[in-house]
Amino acid sequence: MSPTSLSDLKRKDLFQTKGYINAEWVSAKSGKTFDVLDPATLKHLATVPEMGAADTALAVEAAHEAFKEYKKTTARQRARMLRKWNDLVLENIDDLALILTLENGKTLTEAKGEVTYAASFLEWFAGEAERTHGEVVPVANPNQRILTFKQPVGVAACLAPWNFPIAMITRKAGAALGAGCTTVWKPAGETPLSCLAQAVLAEEAGFPKGAINIVTTLDLVSEVGKELCTNKLVKKVSFTGSTRVGKILAEQCAGSVKKLTMELGGNSPLIVFDDAKIDTAVEACILAKLRNSGQTCVTANRILVQSKIYEEFADALTKKIKELKVGKGTEEGVFIGPLTHERAVDKAMTHINDAKKHGGQVILGGAPLEKMGGYFLQPTIIKNMNSQMLTTREEIFAPVVGLYKFETEEEAIDMANDCDVGLGAFIMTESIPRSWRVTEALEVGMVGVNLGLLSACESPFGGVKESGYGREGGRQGIQEYMAVKSMLINVAN
Numbered sequence: 001m002s003p004t005s006l007s008d009l010k011r012k013d014l015f016q017t018k019g020y021i022n023a024e025w026v027s028a029k030s031g032k033t034f035d036v037l038d039p040a041t042l043k044h045l046a047t048v049p050e051m052g053a054a055d056t057a058l059a060v061e062a063a064h065e066a067f068k069e070y071k072k073t074t075a076r077q078r079a080r081m082l083r084k085w086n087d088l089v090l091e092n093i094d095d096l097a098l099i100l101t102l103e104n105g106k107t108l109t110e111a112k113g114e115v116t117y118a119a120s121f122l123e124w125f126a127g128e129a130e131r132t133h134g135e136v137v138p139v140a141n142p143n144q145r146i147l148t149f150k151q152p153v154g155v156a157a158c159l160a161p162w163n164f165p166i167a168m169i170t171r172k173a174g175a176a177l178g179a180g181c182t183t184v185w186k187p188a189g190e191t192p193l194s195c196l197a198q199a200v201l202a203e204e205a206g207f208p209k210g211a212i213n214i215v216t217t218l219d220l221v222s223e224v225g226k227e228l229c230t231n232k233l234v235k236k237v238s239f240t241g242s243t244r245v246g247k248i249l250a251e252q253c254a255g256s257v258k259k260l261t262m263e264l265g266g267n268s269p270l271i272v273f274d275d276a277k278i279d280t281a282v283e284a285c286i287l288a289k290l291r292n293s294g295q296t297c298v299t300a301n302r303i304l305v306q307s308k309i310y311e312e313f314a315d316a317l318t319k320k321i322k323e324l325k326v327g328k329g330t331e332e333g334v335f336i337g338p339l340t341h342e343r344a345v346d347k348a349m350t351h352i353n354d355a356k357k358h359g360g361q362v363i364l365g366g367a368p369l370e371k372m373g374g375y376f377l378q379p380t381i382i383k384n385m386n387s388q389m390l391t392t393r394e395e396i397f398a399p400v401v402g403l404y405k406f407e408t409e410e411e412a413i414d415m416a417n418d419c420d421v422g423l424g425a426f427i428m429t430e431s432i433p434r435s436w437r438v439t440e441a442l443e444v445g446m447v448g449v450n451l452g453l454l455s456a457c458e459s460p461f462g463g464v465k466e467s468g469y470g471r472e473g474g475r476q477g478i479q480e481y482m483a484v485k486s487m488l489i490n491v492a493n
């Protein structure tokens with residue numbers, strides 16, 4: 001039988017409910033707390049500290065002190081700790097997945113997928129830590145020699161979202177710790193528990209006191225964010241979340257000119273050309289749209305379908321989605337869990353009602369599932385989507401599929417690029433030349449061809465336009481936490 005509650009945890013110590021500063025589990029200085037709820041039942045899961053600016057400053061100081069020694073560790077030493085952490089995460093996959101499902105709502109299958117994905121960044125950056133080579137530069141002046149090497153930038157603040165609370169932490173912290181930076185983590189208030197569990201395992205893997213610090217907050221998030229962005233001891237801020245918040249943080253960081261990675265909102269198009277295999281396109285669409293109940297930054301937000309196959313694709317997709325079970329993430333056979341955030345159902349209904357007002361035709365679902373008790377929404381399909389609708393400009397972040405119609409390749413590219421953000425895109429076609437042409441023309445950071453998933457630790461993840469800047473994962477990920485230093489040597493005497 002699948003586990004259903006925190007009492008099913010095999011390792012009870014993975015359930016932590018305090019902040020973590022300088023290797024100690026601590027309350028907020030103010031004594032304030034907030035509650036974490038299970039979005040599938042709205043039942044209480046935990047009470048954790050509501051930390052503020054003063055707690056955050058302490059965490060930053062601890063990380064700053066620890067950096068003085070941590071920066072002297074060798075890449076090999078850091079790689080070994082990352083590998084051990086990876087092993088511990090995988091050994092405890094069942095417990096971590098359970099905590100994740102309970103606080104986020106995603107199914108246990110998806111939660112296990114996220115834990116595996118999270119661990120993959122630790123293994124990946126263990127390798128990358130040892131490959132941050134500098135270079136010997138050919139010189140113009142024969143009396144000089146020039147070489148470069150890379151050094152960790154210092155304290156890194158890692159701000160993770162509630163949709164992938166574990167994987168977004170390891171994608172940031174794995175790179176930072178591998179580079180030789182110490183860290184302060186700020187999980188989203190909705191999902192701090194899986195992140196706190198990570199600190200237990202990282203400590204066990206050997207990371208020294210102060211290398212990892214965690215500040216938990218819900219209502220004081222602006223105060224905590226501001227402290228991280230304005231504290232001069234913080235040298236790097238990496239944020240995954242909405243474009244709205246990303247803009248605020250970038251402004252706050254400008255005062256002390258911090259290095260930034262911004263992985264912000266998307267509005268990914270999924271383009272189905274009439275030469276696509278319908279089965280492949282339906283499968284990719286379900287994954288790209290419904291993974292994590294539609295709450296990923298690269299979720300396919302606009303499904304653009306070429307007119308010749310529009311009806312056939314809509315029918316095939318509807319048939320498949322009707323078969324998917326909605327329910328608690330801990331229940332067997334469930335494919336679509338609740339939404340994580342209390343505001344999410346209202347936001348989705350605003351999109352659905354707006355689409356209806358502008359001529360959209362709801363062919364499946366279209367309403368909340370209030371009787372189920374949590375933040376549930378019927379999987380929804382809307383035909384006849386058009387450019388006037390809210391969804392055209394803004395991500396829905398819910399299991400709502402909006403189908404747009406196009407005639408030509410040029411029109412599809414124009415429609416896809418007609419928005420302020422550019423994170424991911426998916427194209428479905430059997431034509432290799434077309435896949436190249438369209439990939440090159442799309443204003444995004446990542447393109448999936450005939451698949452519905454853009455996530456792999458070895459592939460650089462990030463966007464263009466208002467989706468942000470910097471890359472996580474890939475060979476680029478660790479560079480975001482390092483500065484290049486050049487050394488110029490006089491060899492004439």
Ligand SMILES: NC(=O)c1ccc[n+]([C@@H]2O[C@H](COP(=O)([O-])OP(=O)(O)OC[C@H]3O[C@@H](n4cnc5c(N)ncnc54)[C@H](O)[C@@H]3O)[C@@H](O)[C@H]2O)c1
Pocket residue numbers: 159160161162163187188189221222223224225226240241242243244245248249263264265266296297341343347395396397
């Ligand atoms: N890119 C992503 O992965 C991602 C993640 C979460 C939300 N979103 C988008 O944002 C929408 C709304 O979600 P929301 O209500 O959580 O969004 P929000 O804009 O209120 O917050 C987004 C994230 O930023 C954090 N945050 C908020 N204010 C902050 C501040 N001043 N300083 C530091 N961190 C701060 C929150 O804890 C949360 O994790 C979603 O529907 C989705 O479109 C995107």
Ligand SMILES: O=CCCC(=O)O
Pocket residue numbers: 163164295296297298454455461
């Ligand atoms: O939602 C943000 C990240 C999703 C992913 O890495 O697949």
